[in-house]
Amino acid sequence: MSAAPLLALDAVSKRFVRRLDAAEKIVNLFGGNRREEVVHAVDNVSLQIAEGEVVGLVGESGCGKSTLGRVVAGVHAASSGRVLWRGRDIDSLSGAERREATLKIQMIFQDPMSSLNPRMRVRDIVGEAPRVHGLVSSGEVADYVDRMLLRVGLDPSYKSRYPHQFSGGQRQRIGIARALAVQPDFLVCDESIAALDVSIQAQVLNLFMDLREDLGLTYLFISHDLGVVEHLADRVVIMYLGRVVESAPAAELFADPNHPYARALLEEVPRIDTRKRVFQPVKGEIPSPLAPPTGCHFHPRCPHAMPRCREEAPALREIAPGRVSACHLNEA
């Protein structure tokens, strides 16, 4: 890649501090020992996404996928590290440039109902932002909204309705139309089809693929459904407890995962063409992000763990062109 990536994360971390509630403070007054807890939801993640690429982000619940997505979309500020848009640190941009960059990155959520204002009509949900940001004039908004709705496969004659008057799949399309209306280059999709039925999931996935084709969009596609990610993504990033453990071209990763966690995870995916399989699960629970295991976070569940793994966190190393993995086994 010669040009700067469309989006890059440089050593980004996001920490959440759980403050003491009133009761706990009182306990402390009486000699208690309640301390604030810090969650390293995203821990020193670096990542480059090229223009037109679809990157799938996977991992178990609580590993930091949504948090990373929100940092990318500017919903959360990073606690440390930099987010670069077309090679420039978003934090260093001034007023207009910054607004431009943040409009170009749009996020689509899991639950379309809670992300759509129930008291707004569809035409306002879709039309408001482009009008406010001066992308279309007031006179053109109506036409523009019609085009956006058609674009996502909704009948424009529905535009006076409210969100609750639509099905789940239709609501997700409204959310997509709203994001498209500000002419983004980059979509962060966080479990955007998880709440939909299989047949409706296929409709929305097809829509994402069409939009990529027609508008040249770039995606960060967060999903716990590895089948969906395998289908859609060019590259897959696997997270475990806040850290990236492997990143690889999708075809290579699914054919031959390197990291022991990646192997275990892919092994678990039920596939429609494997029948009466014997499930052979990874042992153990997902550890608490409040007290992640020392060294390699995966060591308590890893079948290959060595003494060193308990002490030292493995660094991400290149194991093949365009492919990195963080495991001590890769050091010959």
Added chain:
Amino acid sequence: MTRETVLEVRDLRTHFFTKAGVARAVDGVSFSLARGEVLGLVGESGSGKTVTGFSLMGLVDPPGRLVSGSIRLGGEELAGLPEEGWRRLRGRRIAMIFQDPMMTLNPVLRIDTQMIEAIRAHAGVSREAARERAREALARVGIPSPDERLAAYPHQFSGGMRQRVAIAIALLNEPEVIVADEPTTALDVTIQAQILYEVQKLCADTGLAMIWITHDLAVVGGLADRVAVMYAGRIVEQGPVDAVLDAPFHPYTHGLIGSVPSQNRRGERLTQIPGMAPSLLSLPEGCSFAARCPRADAACTVMPELSELEAGRLARCHHPHRTLETARGGAA
């Protein structure tokens, strides 16, 4: 299969008499279940899977009512049983696992209290013996250090652990049949695989029969012996898992399988089913799938019967796909 039948459901109808009209949530469902068998019940949300499960447990509340049909458990007729009779059966001969384990667990009681009570409600055993049985049940679903866990409260468990405890409770009185309603849908794949692994062993080792309700065809492929596909309150296809998933007869099953990403080549458009499921309050005359079906014609304005097209394979369709044009690659 010539195993002994434990459950025989014939022409089950459960309707909801609402202000807006009569919702025929379950409308003529028939199937049987043999010892040690896992029947996968699949379908989109609202197709009547949960109501079918509730009907088998005598848990349908007004405005819902079991309108007609027969449910024979080990030869005994359950339909029309008074609540008193259901209470004797429930948890002892037939038990249910819910998507949300907190439907089973009481948040303010310790696990041991809940389990011991569940045993002593049905069996005249000492507290000590009941406690021992509870301990064994926890161990059987793969809960480490069950002795300590017995003294814990539900909130001290992760989602996956809670679901295992709920399964352990369902197993306590060694029921003949368990109805599991999407018990792993909310869990991570690694945790789902752990639970599927335990469930698989239980059915093989103890002869427990199970109805596994899910919308995930891949899970059904990995776990079930037979599958029944529901659409708008009716079973539209039923048969051995391999046969149904490899060469579905019904256009809906065909479309569902096509919607699963792993059935399609990477990056290609998914074969999608157009439109969405009809409202149960305004079902069309004739086949309920007609509006979405690529094969629909004039004949389909008459409701098709569920007929046996091959030994052990049923489908409700005037123009079923025949075996040669299989799901893979076959035109819809």
